[in-house]
Amino acid sequence: MSAHHVPGGLAAGGRAAAWGGPGAVAAFFDVDGTTTEHEPAASAAVAAGFARAAAAGVRLGFATGRPPQGVAHLREQLGWPAGAAEDAVDVVHNGAAVVGRGGTVASWPLPRPAADALARWCAAEGVYAELYCGRRLFVTDRREAAQIGWDEVSGPPDGDSGDLLAGAGRALEVEKVTVNCFEVERTAEAVAAFEVLGLHVERSSAPFLPGVPVLNVTAPGVTKGAALRWWSERTGTPLARVLALGDGLNDLSMLEAAGTGVAMGQAGERVRAAAHLVTRSVEHDGAALVLEHLAAGAL
Secondary structure: OOOOOOOOOOEEOOOHHHOOOOOOOEEEEOOEOOOEOOOOOOOHHHHHHHHHHHHOOOEEEEEOOOOOHHHHHHHHHHOOOOOOOOOOOEEEHHHOEEEEOOEEEEEOOOOHHHHHHHHHHHHHHOOOEEEEEOOEEEEOOOOHHHHHHHHHHHOOOOEEHHHHOOHHHHHOOOOEEEEEOOOHHHHHHHHHHHHHOOOEEEEEOOOOOOOOOEEEEEOOOOOHHHHHHHHHHHHOOOHHHEEEEEOOHHHHHHHHHOOEEEEOOOOOHHHHHHOOEEOOOHHHOHHHHHHHHHHHOOO
């Protein structure tokens, strides 16, 4: 067990003994299941905590599998902290891009031949996939079950995957592919097909698609944790002074990279084991508790 005091309301995670103690000057929060529950906006408690932590000088950002437009409503609600420096950013596309108020700061797209092969495989096999090129979305089909994701996160598709394979679409870079495995029994088959292409696959979930496995497919080595390491080097902020909060398997890399990794209370065993600390569940405003401790200098 760590010699450092665990702040009130938090519990020890699987790596509590390795926690270096308070001192975080920056924090990155997952969105779905962490900053928000089922609603598109953060709760009043999370919004108040965000404001207090920002006022205390903590640099705050999101780290999500969502595209840039998928966090726009949160930034509209919570704002960019007043006087925030250029290094105030969000990690989007599951680590494949970093965006700030002025647009994309950095991105790590899929190798184009692999992206094309993935699009062709999904279209031929009837596996639903969303291919993101920055804020633009191309889909392999327009089934009704996918509509809720367009409504909740991305907005309507800009085109079909075939549009990427010919004409002007050839000039676009695919930063991330999201595969919603509506045919759950084909999940392992899809993962194997993408890994054969040399791509990185991380499993996730979406609260608006209960029971549907979600696969985040990116270039090799692209993760939320890798994006945090890039940001740390770019800004000169030691990772030891960065906090990361999340609940899903695609959050493991950033929980392991950050000096303070915090799991949500409802997170599974693997996520809790990778974290230094565990907060309350999303339904009990676990993110708000973390923000309060950040504002007080207890994390």
